[in-house]
Amino acid sequence: MSIDITWGRGDGAASLSTVAELDATLDTISRAHTEQLPCCVTLVAPGGGEFPVMLDICVGHPDRSFVYHVAADGSSAWGYQPDLEPGRAFTFDYAGTPTDAWPERTRVTDATARQAARQFLISGGRRPDAVAWETVE
Template identity: 85%
Template sequence: MSIDITWGRGDGAASVSTVAELDDALDTISHAHAEQLPCCVTLIAPSGGEFPVMLDICVGHAERSFVYQVAVDGSSAWGYQPDLEPGPTFTFDYAGTPTDAWPERTRVTNATARQAARQFLTNDGQRPQALAWEIVE
């Protein structure tokens, strides 16, 4: 499967179909934002449905990330690591807009966010099993 990746306000877009391509794209984005705000990156899987199937992760923060997913049925959920305390408050770039990350949403390490992104790619946009999920009501 191939997924599209977008970040910033028109700053960038890529299409990837392998884990290596995904890792390279996320590394490039992370390095580009090393001296800027961390960045929300959106991975979009082909869905053929009414709702885009997507996964948001944060790249570029020294310690933490967040993971948010929208499924083919339009349901959404925040991913978290049950054994990880809420993270620090920090500001990230969300489509060109500085946005605060809530500590309860940053209960994800960078490595686990990457693992979730890889699972999203390799499992046809399904909700990654690398995390527990809080469904948004």
């Protein structure tokens, strides 16, 4: 199983098929953004339906991240850790555009967001169970 990963405004793109490749790529992106804005990374699973099956996470922030999933039917949800309070607002790089992260959407640690990304890869795009989900209506 292979997924595509993209970040920044043309900064990078890769196809990954192992957890080791995913971890190495996320580490590289995180190091590159340590002194810049944290960065939204998009993982896209092959196939799907009318909508691309994707997972967005944030890397490069010292404390927080976010997790956002879109399923093949177009339904989407924000991931969160039930025991984690909303974090402080911060700005991140979304495809080259500085974007504010809403505190209620940053109820995920970096480690948990990365675990969700690993589950997304291994499962072929299913919604990860590393976090609880709030469905977008």
